[in-house]
Amino acid sequence: MRPSRAISRLPEGIATTEDRQDGATPLALLKILGIAMPRPAAAFAAKRLFESLGRGHPQLLANLAALEEREVHVLPAELPYGFALRTGPRPQLRVIGRGEGQADAAVEASAAVLTDLIEGRIDSDTLFFRRDLQVTGNTAAIVGLRNALDRETIRLGAEIAAALGPLGPLARRLAHSIEPALGRWELRARTLQRALSPPLRTSDPALTAEVERCRAEVAALTARLGRIEARQQRREERAP
Amino acid sequence: MTALLRAGLTLGPLLFHWSAARRRDFYLRIADEAPVDGVYLGEVVCSKRESTFAAHSDEVIRRLESAGKTVIRSTLALVTSAREIAAVRAAAAQGVLVEANDVACLDALGGAPHIVGPYINVVNEGTRDFLATRGAVRIVLPVELTARSIGILAASAGDTQIEVHAFGRQPLSVAMRCYHARSHQLSKDHCQLVCALDPDGLAAATLDGEEILAVNGTQTLTHGYAVVLEDLAGLQAAGVGHFRLSPHSIDMVRVARLYRDLLDLRVESAEVAAALQTMVGRPPLIDGFLRGRAGLSRSASAAPP
Amino acid sequence: MNARRLELVCPAGTPAALRAAIDAGADSVYCGFRDRTNARNYPGLNFDFAELVEGVAYAHARGRKVLVAINTFPPAGDLAPWRRAVDQAAEARVDAVILADIGVLAYATAAHPQLRRHLSVQASAANAPSIHYYRDHFDVRRVVLPRVLSIDELRALIAEAGVETEVFAFGSVGPMSEGRCFLSSYFCGVSPTSEGACAPAERVSYLERDGRVHSRLGEVTLNTFSPGEPAAYPTPCKGRYLTHGRATYLFEEPVALNALGILAELAEAGVTALKIEGRQRSRAYVTEVVGTFRRALDALQGETPAGAEPQQLRREGEGGRETLGAYRRGWR
Numbered sequence: 001m002r003p004s005r006a007i008s009r010l011p012e013g014i015a016t017t018e019d020r021q022d023g024a025t026p027l028a029l030l031k032i033l034g035i036a037m038p039r040p041a042a043a044f045a046a047k048r049l050f051e052s053l054g055r056g057h058p059q060l061l062a063n064l065a066a067l068e069e070r071e072v073h074v075l076p077a078e079l080p081y082g083f084a085l086r087t088g089p090r091p092q093l094r095v096i097g098r099g100e101g102q103a104d105a106a107v108e109a110s111a112a113v114l115t116d117l118i119e120g121r122i123d124s125d126t127l128f129f130r131r132d133l134q135v136t137g138n139t140a141a142i143v144g145l146r147n148a149l150d151r152e153t154i155r156l157g158a159e160i161a162a163a164l165g166p167l168g169p170l171a172r173r174l175a176h177s178i179e180p181a182l183g184r185w186e187l188r189a190r191t192l193q194r195a196l197s198p199p200l201r202t203s204d205p206a207l208t209a210e211v212e213r214c215r216a217e218v219a220a221l222t223a224r225l226g227r228i229e230a231r232q233q234r235r236e237e238r239a240p
Numbered sequence: 241m242t243a244l245l246r247a248g249l250t251l252g253p254l255l256f257h258w259s260a261a262r263r264r265d266f267y268l269r270i271a272d273e274a275p276v277d278g279v280y281l282g283e284v285v286c287s288k289r290e291s292t293f294a295a296h297s298d299e300v301i302r303r304l305e306s307a308g309k310t311v312i313r314s315t316l317a318l319v320t321s322a323r324e325i326a327a328v329r330a331a332a333a334q335g336v337l338v339e340a341n342d343v344a345c346l347d348a349l350g351g352a353p354h355i356v357g358p359y360i361n362v363v364n365e366g367t368r369d370f371l372a373t374r375g376a377v378r379i380v381l382p383v384e385l386t387a388r389s390i391g392i393l394a395a396s397a398g399d400t401q402i403e404v405h406a407f408g409r410q411p412l413s414v415a416m417r418c419y420h421a422r423s424h425q426l427s428k429d430h431c432q433l434v435c436a437l438d439p440d441g442l443a444a445a446t447l448d449g450e451e452i453l454a455v456n457g458t459q460t461l462t463h464g465y466a467v468v469l470e471d472l473a474g475l476q477a478a479g480v481g482h483f484r485l486s487p488h489s490i491d492m493v494r495v496a497r498l499y500r501d502l503l504d505l506r507v508e509s510a511e512v513a514a515a516l517q518t519m520v521g522r523p524p525l526i527d528g529f530l531r532g533r534a535g536l537s538r539s540a541s542a543a544p545p
Numbered sequence: 546m547n548a549r550r551l552e553l554v555c556p557a558g559t560p561a562a563l564r565a566a567i568d569a570g571a572d573s574v575y576c577g578f579r580d581r582t583n584a585r586n587y588p589g590l591n592f593d594f595a596e597l598v599e600g601v602a603y604a605h606a607r608g609r610k611v612l613v614a615i616n617t618f619p620p621a622g623d624l625a626p627w628r629r630a631v632d633q634a635a636e637a638r639v640d641a642v643i644l645a646d647i648g649v650l651a652y653a654t655a656a657h658p659q660l661r662r663h664l665s666v667q668a669s670a671a672n673a674p675s676i677h678y679y680r681d682h683f684d685v686r687r688v689v690l691p692r693v694l695s696i697d698e699l700r701a702l703i704a705e706a707g708v709e710t711e712v713f714a715f716g717s718v719g720p721m722s723e724g725r726c727f728l729s730s731y732f733c734g735v736s737p738t739s740e741g742a743c744a745p746a747e748r749v750s751y752l753e754r755d756g757r758v759h760s761r762l763g764e765v766t767l768n769t770f771s772p773g774e775p776a777a778y779p780t781p782c783k784g785r786y787l788t789h790g791r792a793t794y795l796f797e798e799p800v801a802l803n804a805l806g807i808l809a810e811l812a813e814a815g816v817t818a819l820k821i822e823g824r825q826r827s828r829a830y831v832t833e834v835v836g837t838f839r840r841a842l843d844a845l846q847g848e849t850p851a852g853a854e855p856q857q858l859r860r861e862g863e864g865g866r867e868t869l870g871a872y873r874r875g876w877r
Contacts, residue, residue: 063589067588067589068588116829120561120827120828120829122827122829123826123827123829123833123861124827125778125825125826125827125830125863126829126830126861128776129775129776129777129799129862129863129864130775131770131773131775131776135751136751136752136753137750138746138747138750139746139747139750139751140588140745140746140747140749141588142746143587143588143589143746144587144588144589144746145589146589146827147558147559147587147588147589147590148589150558150559150561150562150827150828151559151560151561151589152561153561317722318669318671318693318722319671319672319674319675320671320672320693320694320698321698322701324672325672325673325674328674342672342675343668343670343674343675343678343679344672344673344674344675344678345674346678347674347675347677347678347681348674359725361618361645361646361647361724361725361738362647363618363619363620363621363646363738363739364618364619364620364621364622364623364624364646364648365621365622365624365648366619366624366646366647366648366649366651366652367646367647367648367651369648370647370648370651370682371647374682382725383727384727384730384736384738385621388621389622390621392621392622393621410727410731412726412727412728412731413721413722413725413726413727413728413782414721414722414725415693415720415721415722415796416693416694416720416722416877417720417796417797417876417877418877419795419796422793422795423788423789423791423793423795427875427877428877429877442788443788444786444787444788444795445786445787445788446765446766446767446784446786446787447766447768447769447785447786447787447792448766449787450765450766452765452786453728453786455788455795460721460728460796462731528731528734529727529730529731532734533734534730534731534732534733534763534764535727535730535731535732535734536731536732536765537734
């Protein structure tokens with residue numbers, strides 16, 4: 001029954017009551033960063049996010065700086081690119097393409113799972129025991145990073161919104177409006193991801209077709225995002 | 241040249257479950273032929289085996305003592321049941337020299353002179369000195385210690401003698417669970433003493449097929465046979481007074497003679513390594529703990545030429 | 546009739562986890578310093594002195610306790626860090642220190658007689674004479690019992706112990722006698738007993754081969770998993786080995802101890818305190834496990850109508866499966 005439970009808990013990760021209360025939807029915001037934003041914009045946003053995190057949580061930066069000098073790649077399974085986090089004396093966050101750069105260690109999981117992890121809503125060992133988290137390379141680097149993050153209370157949604165500055169409220173509204181569709185897509189992507197475990201990766205034509213349909217839907221969602229964005233912007237401009 | 245105190249060899253307690261007849265023959269030959277100064281007798285691993293030895297123990301003890309060997313009574317490493325506690329108390333009350341392998345035995349001894357076995361963690365001067373003031377005349381150090389740690393503990397031990405494991409599979413853990421029984425899909429309570437099937441322990445391999453551990457009832461040992469060869473002289477100079485040879489099914493008299501010759505500088509350590517490796521067969525000679533590395537590793541000095 | 550009140554002792558790997566444990570209903574929290582002096586010496590984990598002082602203030606303001614684990618064995622010639630840890634714990638006014646090494650116990654007894662001493666599970670005191678030894682020589686007030694005893698043995702031992710007892714109620718269970726297991730250092734060269742890390746992350750690696758994930762400690766393969774197969778911690782005692790040509794979990798399956806279903810029995814056996822394992826876990830685990838046990842204990846004491854269902858915590862534990870471990874005799 002494991003897979004079904006793993007899937008059924010996703011919507012709660014996508015939008016928890018807590019998120020609703022402070023008006024931030026971290027996962028949807030991440031998706032916007034990841035799917036809708038062109039890479040340079042995402043890279044810029046990631047830089048802003050990290051700087052803003054450092055201002056809000058100076059102890060987090062100190063804790064990251066206290067770790068060994070390592071580069072950990074955090075790879076949300078559904079996003080076309082990932083994040084490279086440097087620990088050690090000069091902590092840093094960069095956006096990277098898949099398979100780009102030299103990582104000491106890498107963590108791969110769905111964006112929902114990663115968001116829950118960063119926000120301290122779920123335990124990484126639990127995920128590991130369930131195999132919902134793939135870990136490669138230097139495990140100590142990941143353990144150190146996890147523990148440093150766990151020392152702080154981070155609301156990723158609020159952090160992203162804060163980092164985006166004046167664009168923050170707009171992004172939040174965007175996230176709310178696109179979230180249900182993202183949730184549906186997420187569930188399907190998740191199912192596929194499980195089906196596409198290594199031995200099956202290239203064999204099944206039906207699965208390949210399903211992947212194609214998913215890709216089409218992502219494209220449609222991205223387009224829809226653009227339209228929503230334009231509409232929101234017009235509303236902002238009309239507002240006094 | 242400074243005159244060194246001549247270090248002694250001891251035969252540690254038999255860890256494996258041999259038949260009563262085999263034990264008797266083994267110890268009688270040790271008594272007559274092995275150049276060891278002390279012999280530890282008694283069950284350390286599992287109280288269910290204890291009755292096996294009792295049949296011939298008086299005869300064995302007499303023979304060992306008349307051969308000039310000190311007999312030391314070893315006790316259980318993990319004590320839980322009322323019967324086990326009673327057995328440890330009885331051993332402590334016998335008036336013979338006892339090797340305590342669980343703190344229960346220290347309590348039972350109440351300060352009487354005794355030997356602290358390798359299953360009680362004595363890894364620093366603080367613990368060593370506390371135990372010495374409470375009757376410990378000799379401390380057998382845990383197998384995990386490095387040559388450096390052994391040197392520090394031996395150099396400042398004063399009147400307390402220090403003994404280290406110098407030959408044989410090293411005990412790595414004790415447990416309540418019997419892994420021997422588990423490997424035969426039996427429970428500990430109905431184990432049928434299957435541990436008797438493996439006179440040197442049951443090989444456990446990794447999924448790659450690499451033999452790595454030896455299972456001995458509730459105890460787990462190294463697959464390789466630990467040796468102290470090149471370091472023997474240095475450790476002796478640092479003040480280690482006794483080197484322990486742990487009984488195996490190979491010719492332990494010959495093992496004892498090789499070590500005695502090495503201590504007396506009558507043979508090179510490389511020759512001893514080669515001879516031991518031939519006797520041991522497939523398992524490697526190892527010395528990782530001594531070098532502060534993974535315990536399963538072997539340095540050049542443990543590798544036969 | 547209400548059961549005797551059991552003290553709930555909870556893990557805190559970080560200050561955030563300490564607050565989470567107290568907020569979730571812990572009576573006591575145990576933690577360690579950021580070094581080798583405790584048995585959870587993992588990167589990014591544990592407390593410095595200032596954090597400990599803050600943690601003690603947070604706990605004491607809410608009527609809770611802080612216990613500090615200084616439960617590794619100092620290597621020869623290197624006692625200073627352990628003595629400093631004991632001194633700092635005393636200075637931070639913690640409620641007790643949890644010690645294992647006889648040398649450290651002797652130091653603490655001499656230097657800080659007023660500082661309450663508990664005996665760590667790492668001392669492996671599994672019988673009444675051992676407990677009496679530590680009580681008589683070091684005035685140990687509480688012993689954390691090894692995870693090797695059945696309920697019946699526990700009841701008999703507690704009747705004789707003459708000190709408070711603390712038993713494990715939830716978390717990862719090692720099947721070996723604690724504090725004297727050298728398997729991890731045999732595989733990878735780092736000693737859990739003196740360096741405080743069993744299967745330290747820097748010696749663990751995962752690699753994918755033939756569609757299976759291989760976990761390795763040092764140069765040794767511990768296990769391989771097919772996709773989706775539940776995993777355990779990469780410790781030697783949770784590895785899979787071949788004996789008689791069969792691959793099995795020779796020592797212990799990937800399971801977690803969960804005593805939620807036998808709290809009444811533990812209370813009846815005379816246990817003083819229940820310990821939740823997991824200082825290496827995140828505050829999410831702490832919140833969930835501590836909260837669940839708090840509700841169950843409140844229900845047991847008749848303060849609330851119903852307790853938690855034992856299966857509620859299953860997904861938090863190793864391998865996603867549970868055991869009553871040694872508490873049930875069949876475990877052996």
